[in-house]
Amino acid sequence: MATDLPLGDQSLEVGPLSPRQLTWRRRRDSFGRTWSVFRSNRQAMTGLVILVLFGLVALFSPLLVSEDAVDPSMASGPPNSPPIAGYPLGTDGFGRSVLALLIVGSRVSLIVGLTATLGAVFIGATVGLISGFYGGTRIDRVLGTLTDWFLVIPWLVLAIVLAAILGPTLLNVILVIAVTSWAMTSRIVRAQTLSVRTLPYVERARALGASDASIITRHVLPNVFPVIFAQAVLTVAIAILSETTLAILGLGDPTSISWGIIIEQAFNAGAMANGYWWWMIPPGLCIIAVTLAFTMCGYALEEIFNPRLRRRG
Amino acid sequence: MRLRYIARKCGWALLTLLFVLSANFFLFRIMPGDPIGLLARSTRLSPEALAQQIHLYGLDQPLPAQYLTYLKQTLSGNLGVSIISGTEVAETLASRMWPTVLLVGLGTLIAAVVGVVAGIKGGWTRGSGFDRGSLYSSLLLYATPEGWLGMLLLIVFAGTLGWFPAGGYASNSGAGAASFGDVARHLFLPVLTLSLGYVGSFVIVMRSSMIDVKEEQYITTARAKGLSDGTIRSQHAVPNAFLPSFTLIVLSVGFILGGAIVVETVFSWPGLGLLTYQAIQDQDYPVLQAVFLISSGAVVVANLIADIAYGYLDPRVEEV
């Protein structure tokens, strides 16, 4: 466990620290250690750079692209034009700049990916923590069955059904992805919790009469958190791919602009039959880049937090 | 006793199936929109005819009664009647099952075989050119959206180059079943897309398994004993590394079924996936319900097979 690594000699130099200060010091040190290992992983750093780049673009997209530029009724460019002066990636069927669409789309794609993951990981971690903490009891079995069911259902079929029920809005897409992705996180968190709860200081806290809730939040959670985090990063990749699949099947929000929606619009507009490669290929490449980046970072974090899964290559 | 393990797993599977059945029922009952009403608008049904249709589909019964009827009917093989076409759903499913089985079966097999072989080789020769190449390709494929990939392949090979047909199951008509060659031509691109979509995951999983196993004590022992590299790999490493990968591969059937929906839609492949997509468009709930049931059932069965296989192959299972 990362948090169980010794503090080293430095702590002996400083005066006595309060328990809380000790805890934070330990966390900061382990974060530093984590970071230096992460930094040495070439793929992970490349991934991080890519993510920062896309993240900045997404963050500043309102400054980079005006609302009018992606309004279908205002678009003034020549429709379906290959890259020309003023339109470095060409235009779509409405005459909007594909580059502008990609920039605006980055926001939606990333937000959907991150929010859905947040939801999935929140649900999954909660279920996993409770399930693992009460491992073997009825609660665990009930939650386990629930988790199993969500793992068993083919996610796309469930997603289709839910999307049909809830309707094609962005919020519902996020909901659908969250609901269909939490189970795997739950499984992993449960496994981790099972091993953490047998640690000596957890037993000690219990013996001292701490409530279950406080044990979970103050002792178990910090230990399990790194694994949750690594899992979350990997889940973002899956969430982005899921959103793309839903969009391609026509289940996304057609009034929004995400990379998946751009691909769907391009295909429906006959982009390939007519040879509009500039419309169809770039969004796919963006998705690949971002998904790869999240995956590489996630792997690196996983290796760090679970030494048994060393996978450097 | 191993038998107890198997029995327990079977019982679990049955319970899950029941859960699936029930959830299936309730999920579809809360769908908004009224398919019967929509038919009324487009076909100008008279109020009496409308009432007749509602009664026919049992939509005027109280919910618990509908649930029991549903259970009884489903377990006896009656999956209802399509609201749109009036044909029996079970029949429609049966006629569309084979193309999907063909596509998913072949696609999974190829992805699994290529993935396992490449993963073994890559994991064993970690850091080599081959390993790097296959790992990066696998990661790239893993990150590629499957629908997009399918569209690209369709356009390149069927459109620009014209090597393959642009979709469908077969080009001939009348004269009995399609010829093997004809179907193979139509099958190539969809299977390629499906395999490419999943081979990446399999390579990565198998590779990491091999890497873990390579560090094991017994491998070092085998080397010390002077056994050849190839022998160690095939007789000591692979059998141990293969098991968790096998389990994961079987489990991924569920995801592959989902992938089949996208691939079938892009290539007009007339299987269950395309049926699902069309049923969504038409709001044909009996069909959707049945597909949902079948795919969940398939995954439950796949899980069961994986668990049982695990039980036989992993000697530690007796303790579980």
Next chain:
Amino acid sequence: MVSLVKGDGMSSQFARSFVSRKPVRMMSAAIALTMAASVGAFGMVSATADSASPSPAAAPKVLRIGTTTSIDNPTIWAVNSASEWGSIVIQYDMALKFGPDLTASPGLATSCDPSEDNRTWTCHLRDGLKWSDGQPITSKDVVFSYNFVRDKQFDYFNSYFPEGTTFTAPDDKTFVWHLTKPSIGPMRPAWCYIVPEHIWGKYSNSTQNQIKAVKLFPNVASGPFVMTQANAGQNWTFSRNPNFWGTKPTYDQVVFQLYTNQEAMVQALKNGEIDIADGFDGPLLPALTAIPNVAVQKVESDFWVSLAFNFGGQGPNAHPLPALKDLNVRKAIQMAIDKQGIVDKVYPGAATPGDTIVRPLSTFWHLNVPAEKVIEYDPAAANALLDQSGYAKGADGIRIDPKTNEPLHITLPTSDDVNGSSDVGQLVRGYLKQIGITVDVKPTTAAKMYDLQQSGEFDAYIWYWSGDPDPNYVLSVFTSSACDGDGHLSDGCWKDPAYDALFEKQQAEFDQAKRQQDVYEAQQYIYDQIPDVALVYPNYIEAYRTDKVAGLVATPAKVGYLTTSYDYASMVAAHPAEQPVTTDSSSSGGIPVWVWPLAVAAIGVGVFLSMRRSGKGSEEFERD
């Protein structure tokens, strides 16, 4: 996607090793088998890739029609999708069929004569009619068919028979309509197909669903082709009917081939897999016209995309924007919408701006609004009109309704069964923003739209209307009584007694020329009152290979369908093109070839090449 993280219990750390040769041998065998199969398949694929179609000499002449809608149930009683309609039309006859302007024309019957009071119509069948199984076609079949669809409530067909109508067959070649009120009866024409009594008579006591489940191969009908085979989800074959009463068709078989994507259908047309492709949307026009030897038919629209306003009164949950009741507001909205812009952006090259509510394909009945009465696209005038009508702009530029002090905001569901509807919605939102009205576009499933229509929970929505060749149905939708009760047809419950009177007038007119004037008047009234804006008339696009098929005939004439939508005349007249020109299947239009090797290489080369290398893995202890 498969999660690549190993979960609990999947650890590969075994306590002890176990050696077994079986899995290894099995795997080697599996690998060998797969490799062999792959090589074999690839070989076969390459070999067959060049043979596009079978040699034409000895094989039957087959006309291949590509379609994107499926025939789920081939029986006439379950007809629903476009392909199912096409399948029915190619097989069956009506008593009087659709002529070149979609008005009545001789079919199985040569003529129908009215009595003085227009309540009795006597119709005469042709001589020598036979079913495809050899049985004679008599007036008993006609009377049976009409009674059957009414008894079993097959409402696609029985709505052409007014309440209380009875039928008699005084002799084998004569059948009579007995109406309770004067009506044009069979001259509409009655869109009901004639089916053989000797086949369907035995189902007189069956339920609708039992009848729909009956499978009949080969089918028995009177038209030029009958269905002889169905490969569900793939293709459907129709073979020539030797007993067809009309001109003998040249083709021996017609095949409907299903594609989900129009994309795929374009490729199929290019590759020569199909001769005719039925049903494209506008965006594919450039790709279609780029294919050599392809002719494109832009069918005049048989439906229109509508922006319907809600006037309230459907039920307790109906609270539409009150300002919409003001004709000036509706007029301003219409003036702010650039219909040509919608055509250019959503249906480029494949639609015309809409005007009246009777679809243009009904060439006899459709009114082209005279230029002086057209409401032009003029956002400045729209703004001025709203200013004058008292809807002042607030600080944020959104207009306020003086009566309610609420900003003008429209919730606009758009139905997903209209192609391009959400794009149209977004354009409308942009246009209305220019005149100070905010719009919330909500893409909605068709089923949900139906609910909204019944409950009235919308301000305006974008949907479509199609209707029959005869305008009576679509005109009836705007009457006051169309708003009554459950299952009502009216979009927004617009009620105008003046319009109701106009509707009654055209319905009671038996002189076709006079009725045309009445129908024009009704259309103009609705155009002026704007309960609904006919936004666009999207074309239906068909395309065919001129080097493979010739002689196709459009119904209605010139601007209509080449495939079977209203009539089978085209299928009868079609014949293989005289001088087939061999075309190369690699297209000249399309993506520049250099783009592709790059994309493909990134994905495939690494794996393929490395499989070739037999790496001697002696670097197992290498650390990086």
